[in-house]
Amino acid sequence: MKTAKKLVSIASCLCLGALTLVAGCDGNSPPFNTDAGTNAPDGLSIPRDGRVVTDVWEWVGDGTVCGSISRVPELPPFDMLLALDTSYSMDFKEKWLSVKAALKVFAKDDRFSSMGVGLQYFPLRAQCNASDYEAPDVPIAPLPMINTQLTASLDNQRMSGGTPMVPMLTGVLKYAKAWAKAHPERSVAVILATDGIPDNTCLVGDKQVLPNTLDNLVTVAKTAVADKPRVPVFVIGVGSELTTLDEIAAAGGSKKAFLVDTAKNISTAFLQALNEIRSILACEYEIPAPPSTELLLDYTKVRVRFTIEDKNEQFFSRVANAAACTPNGWYLDDDKNPTRIILCEEACKKSHSEGGKIEVVFGCNPKPD
Structure with missing residues (x-):
């Protein structure tokens, strides 16, 4: 070996x-x-x-x-907050079932013991409120301690709604930044897993959040790595034609998104993407x-x-x-x-x-x- x-x-x-x-x-x-x-x-x-x-x-x-x-x-002490797309389109081609299965395997893999993991989903019921996304469904905590909570959370999810990615990422990053500030000895990243890009939901912004457009999503991701503490945003695209996600990934600190082809084994590819992201952070x-x-x-x-x-x-x-x-x-x-x-x-x-x-x-x- x-x-x-x-x-x-x-x-x-x-x-x-x-x-x-x-x-x-x-x-x-x-x-x-x-x-x-x-x-x-x-x-x-x-x-x-x-x-x-x-x-x-x-x-x-x-x-x-x-x-x-x-x-x-x-590998550095590492925490990840997974922002998972549970919009209606994730029901097609067993995308959600495959992502869920991959995350359950991931949580039980000894290689990831002591890694901190949290889960948030989008859209939430109040889908345009960034503040609602600041409280993860599963707050960051180390594996394998949260395996039961993580599995139950994944099993409870149902697909609904669209892709309000700007308010979601705004809220998720506020939580991740606070976590990183409280744990300076650990690397923290947000992993965005989706099969799409911002849609026409939440197009009216307010003082709390920008309108839900691709350009604004890029701005939010870019700010995440520019401001201290630095929180990179990695993107896993679940689909075969999602090259637009590369723009978001580049803004978030990586060169391109990890694209998972639905024509192949989604669970294996998703798990491989998570492992590659972890390795990239070992190069900081x-x-x-x-x-x-x-x-x-x-x-x-x-x-x-x-x-x-x-x-x-x-x-x-x-x-x-x-x-x-x-x-x-x-x-x-x-x-x-x-x-x-x-x-x-x-x-x-x-x-x-x-x-x-x-x-x-x-x-x-x-x-x-």
Whole structure:
């Protein structure tokens, strides 16, 4: 049986004097934000004396300060709030029955133990009231503790109404943002599962919510990842012709929606999409504080290196945001006040390769007087 051998290093390497960051502080570094795929010398996060520094800051060298934090990667503590479409159209082609079956399997899968899960449905009876969606039918709580509650909730659902997605997402995100703020040590995401896009319900907005249009849904999703705390919105489309959902997914922080073809095994594909979303969040790296209060991280001096078994070295390149992602790209969660480095989807998949290792290296500058 294969086991994960991936090691993630988040390293900060500083050189006093000129205060430029170099590989291992030895002067042989490639330029920052180099084009992905170029080769470079080894030693990005290993101090000069060869010691491996784990979970501590350490200062070594002659007039040079190098600090590194290394950790064996685990899937991050993760909570998801599932917003499930229960409109009339979900009754066709056994879409709802398949989604329900997949979620029951998901809840009993040992791989997802300790993950927090909550459920909300749309439309609710007062379908245009965003505040009604702020209280999930199943509040976020860890698996498997809520298996019974989750199963009962799924079994009690009946299909009705249309797709008031703007008021729904507005309310759901208010709950998710409050949860994320109260649990800063955990990643939180909203998973929107639907077979459609906003319809002509709830077209009259008010002070609480925008009218129910696709453009406004994109705006709500975009705000979710732009404002702190960041809550990405992933989209699972249950149908064969739902490429419009890619626009919502891109606004919510991923490049495209996960589309589940109703002509195939919906339950298996839905479960696979949930697992892929979880893996994507394992490619978000928290930015460490600098080793001194006299220093500031310099986000123009960030280098992300990928190796497989310490060979086949590549440097991933910075892109503007998720929408601009490339196969070997990464971006900051917030350009002005970043807290995480996020690998683009293809780079994320690559980083999960057997024997793969990611190292993120930061440069610093002294605080201005």
